[in-house]
Amino acid sequence: MSNVFNFSAGPAMMPPAVLKKAQEELLNWQGQGTSVMEVSHRGKYFMELITQADKDFRELYNIPENYKILFLQGGARGQFAAIPMNLANNKGKALYLNTGHWSATAAKEARNFTEVDELNITEQIDGLTRVNRLDFSDIAEQYDYVHYCPNETITGVEINEIPNVGNAVLVADMSSNIMARKLDISKFGIIYAGAQKNLGPAGIVIVIVREDLIGHARKATPSIWNYEVQANADSMINTPPTFAWYLCSLVFKDLLANGGIDTVEKRNAQKAALLYDYLDQTAFYHNTIAKENRSVMNVTFTTGDDQLNAKFVAQATEAGLQALKGHKVFGGMRASIYNAMPVEGVEALIAFMKKFEAENA
Structure with a gap:
């Protein structure tokens, strides 16, 4: 099997060293004689793990101190609903930049919670698909936020430049290109990503959210989707996907050990x-x-x-x-x-x- 290469779009291959480490520790994690899957998520050792994972991820991705990192459930699709419930409570509408299937799917879900203007920013020229607009500074500030997907996994369309939204809140679904290159996190209000491409296994989603955007969820927002509730509970208002979180922590350590x-x-x-x-x-x-x-x-x-x-x-x-x-x-x-x-x-x-x-x- 050493000659097998997995080109899956997700769940995707993970670093072999991470899988080997998890295999070695599967039955005896931290010398406890038990698996990480069996220990309390609120116990000393797991709390140390999540603290270190937060630190390592911040170091890897140069995440500013005024951002919270949430390790949540529900995948990126869960965030399609969580984002408007937490953000679309002032102007009552959001702008979604459509570059393909996933950005359109996010817009469709958001319509359940707020008014959505959807703008197709791709065009076909000579049989090739290209992005034709990235400056929205003239319209962005009339919206609670502007959402886009910088990498569409289905078509293979990627936006390499950060859209200009003036002083508006920029939200990015980076499920398929998070940590693929250096990024100025300060340009974003929220970045979210399902883990199953570059961060770890399926079953956990990471949300990087600027602190001033926390605490504005509408009253009807379920606790599990409320960023303030989750931030105050260390992303653990219920039992989290502990094994997925653990594997993400190993991926962070592996990246740090190999050049970042x-x-x-x-x-x-x-x-x-x-x-x-x-x-x-x-x-x-x-x-x-x-x-x-x-x-x-x-x-x-x-x-x-x-x-x-x-x-x-x-x-x-x-x-x-x-x-x-x-x-x-x-x-x-x-x-x-x-x-x-x-x-x-x-x-x-x-x-x-x-x-x-x-x-x-």
Whole structure:
């Protein structure tokens, strides 16, 4: 199995060293003779774990002191509802920037709680999808917040620049590109991310929220979605997903021990460049995203033939290159090359793509 590379869009592969550490500690965590899954979440050892996880994450991502970090349940979809319940209580409306499936899904959920203006900011030019607007300073301040998804996993569209929203509150769903590169957290009111791409396993979502935005939830907000309640309870108003939290803490330590975000960013750029450079020089495969908006995390491509695409995915799986089938909404193929994907995995994919092209062109 050492030759298997998992290109799943999520749950995605995790650092092997993290899985090995978890395996070693599974039956005897902190010398307690029990698993981390069996200890009290309010006990001394687990409380030390969450304190250190907060510290490590802050150091990794350079998170300012005036931001709270919440480790919650419900995934990013839960935050689709939590955000308007906590933020849309002054002007009574929010602006959602639509770049694809997930930003549109977030807007749809938000409409259950507030008035939503949705603005499609992509266009098709010469068969390529590109983002056509990032300055909203002229309209943003009439809204309680502006929401966007900087990386759309399905299509492979990424926004590399932070949108200009003036003094408005900017909210970002970074489920698929959190910690992929350095980021100025101070430009955002809230950043949220499901853990199952770059942070850990499925089952936990991290919310980075500026402190002045806490404490304004509408009265009807359930306690589990109320940022003030969760912040005051250390994200533990009920029993949290302790094993997922523990694995996230191991991922943070692994990143810190291996160069931090600087190293991750360089490696991610290298991986993406290798794959896109190959796609640009072949006429057999096609990527339909403009170069300036190509995702570093989710590389989409197609042969243009559904049957040939299916053959590619089947043979790639047999060759140990797993989960390359594109999302049902978009089709084709998708290689998700998150932080834990080694360069060797991308090189193995390119070698297979060349072989498949030679046999089927």
